[in-house]
Amino acid sequence: MSDNEFKDWMAPDPQAGEDGLLMTAIPHSRELGMRLVSREPDEAVMMIPYDPRLIGDPETGVMHGGAITALLDTCCGTAVMMSSKKPASTATLDLRINYMRPATPEKPVYAHAHCYRATRSVGFVRAVAYHESRDDPIATASAAFILNYKGGKA
Amino acid sequence: MSGTQDDAFAALTAKIPYITFLGVQFQRRGDEVTGQLVYAPELIGNPMLPALHGGATGAFLEITALTSLAWVAALERMSADQGWDGTFAPQPKTVDFTIDYLRSGKPQDAYARAIILRRGRRIANVRVEAWQEERGKPFVAAHGHFLLPQDGG
Numbered sequence: 001m002s003d004n005e006f007k008d009w010m011a012p013d014p015q016a017g018e019d020g021l022l023m024t025a026i027p028h029s030r031e032l033g034m035r036l037v038s039r040e041p042d043e044a045v046m047m048i049p050y051d052p053r054l055i056g057d058p059e060t061g062v063m064h065g066g067a068i069t070a071l072l073d074t075c076c077g078t079a080v081m082m083s084s085k086k087p088a089s090t091a092t093l094d095l096r097i098n099y100m101r102p103a104t105p106e107k108p109v110y111a112h113a114h115c116y117r118a119t120r121s122v123g124f125v126r127a128v129a130y131h132e133s134r135d136d137p138i139a140t141a142s143a144a145f146i147l148n149y150k151g152g153k154a
Numbered sequence: 155m156s157g158t159q160d161d162a163f164a165a166l167t168a169k170i171p172y173i174t175f176l177g178v179q180f181q182r183r184g185d186e187v188t189g190q191l192v193y194a195p196e197l198i199g200n201p202m203l204p205a206l207h208g209g210a211t212g213a214f215l216e217i218t219a220l221t222s223l224a225w226v227a228a229l230e231r232m233s234a235d236q237g238w239d240g241t242f243a244p245q246p247k248t249v250d251f252t253i254d255y256l257r258s259g260k261p262q263d264a265y266a267r268a269i270i271l272r273r274g275r276r277i278a279n280v281r282v283e284a285w286q287e288e289r290g291k292p293f294v295a296a297h298g299h300f301l302l303p304q305d306g307g
Contacts, residue, residue: 053171073212091208092208097248097250099251
């Protein structure tokens with residue numbers, strides 16, 4: 001897979017600032033303000049800025065878990081795309097999320113995902129959602145993804 | 155604000171910004187709650203298929219599970235003669251949530267219903283499924299544990 005093909009699938013906005021690249025190619029990720037902070041082989045880091053539209057508990061202002069679900073799903077999928085199998089695309093088979101604590105209002109939420117194993121057909125991923133440190137998680141995730149290749153053969 | 159069960163049901167979800175952001179609406183018959191994810195182009199995750207974003211459909215299921223739990227709790231608080239007193243218990247908190255993606259979500263409305271398998275004193279276990287054209291062909295299913303608010307603490 002060339003980097004151009006990768007960009008075809010999820011092109012970040014090259015105009016974005018230091019908080020990462022806005023994910024313009026995925027409409028729902030863009031709507032969430034999701035940003036690709038970094039990516040390297042088997043790994044990705046993404047972020048959602050705090051946004052009052054994403055509040056799940058109006059009493060506290062805490063971001064809804066659903067927004068964190070979308071962040072973790074997208075981050076895990078990107079880590080799979082960054083795996084050595086170089087799939088043309090990928091789709092989530094399952095995603096389990098454990099919530100350790102509520103996100104802190106006003107703070108951006110980051111996610112780090114690691115595709116720790118990829119077979120020809122399936123990628124296995126672990127991810128953490130956090131504010132400042134992966135050692136102080138808001139949520140952790142474990143997921144499996146199906147890998148798709150050009151021409152449809154897996 | 156106070157009033158009937160219908161008033162309470164309408165108020166239950168109206169105050170949560172993320173439910174509005176995602177475009178989720180609810181209908182109810184008695185204690186049965188059905189969520190509806192109203193299609194919008196902003197819900198797409200794969201523009202090439204196109205398919206709904208797995209994060210959006212997963213969130214839709216989590217919202218449906220939480221709302222179903224909150225509605226059961228609200229019904230318990232409402233006695234038949236007094237109606238709704240205008241307040242709700244604090245929301246349940248998600249402990250874990252596991253989503254199985256069965257088919258890609260088409261660019262159209264989706265529906266979801268939750269089954270509360272167990273509602274204990276502290277923890278509830280909930281299953282939830284979403285479908286589009288056929289109730290018998292779910293495209294996403296999930297199950298999760300939820301921490302319930304404690305009376306008096």
